[in-house]
Amino acid sequence: MLGITRASRERGHRVTVFFNEESVKLLLDHSSLKGLDAEMLACVTACEYSGIKEDDLVESARITSLGEVISMMEEADRTLFLG
Numbered sequence: 001m002l003g004i005t006r007a008s009r010e011r012g013h014r015v016t017v018f019f020n021e022e023s024v025k026l027l028l029d030h031s032s033l034k035g036l037d038a039e040m041l042a043c044v045t046a047c048e049y050s051g052i053k054e055d056d057l058v059e060s061a062r063i064t065s066l067g068e069v070i071s072m073m074e075e076a077d078r079t080l081f082l083g
Contacts, residue, residue, distance in 0.1 A: 001082065005038050013078065015039065018069050019061075020046050027057045041069065 001017065008015050015038035019027055024046045026032050033040070040061035042052070047063050054063050073079045 002035050004080065004082075005036055009037050014076075016041060016072060016076075018064075019043065020066075022046075022050075024050055024052055027061045028052065030058050033058060 005015050005017070017036070017038045018041045020043035024042045027040060027042050040058070041064045042057060042061055044063050044065050047053070052063075057063070
């Protein structure tokens with residue numbers, strides 16, 4: 001993820017990473033995201049299920065809905081899914 005994000009930023013793209021399911025737990029630890037130069041969004045449903053609140057997340061992350069992510073995808077020039 002870091003390599004793809006870095007390469008995309010070098011090409012002038014705005015990068016947003018949406019964390020869902022168990023990956024929202026990565027947003028609790030600053031060291032796991034070191035070097036990720038991207039907007040970071042956490043799935044509200046996954047956070048609620050895991051007991052994670054917005055104040056628990058790393059400073060540059062926020063909780064959002066899948067609806068907002070879909071709206072962002074409609075406006076984006078590229079969308080990439082990793083699974």
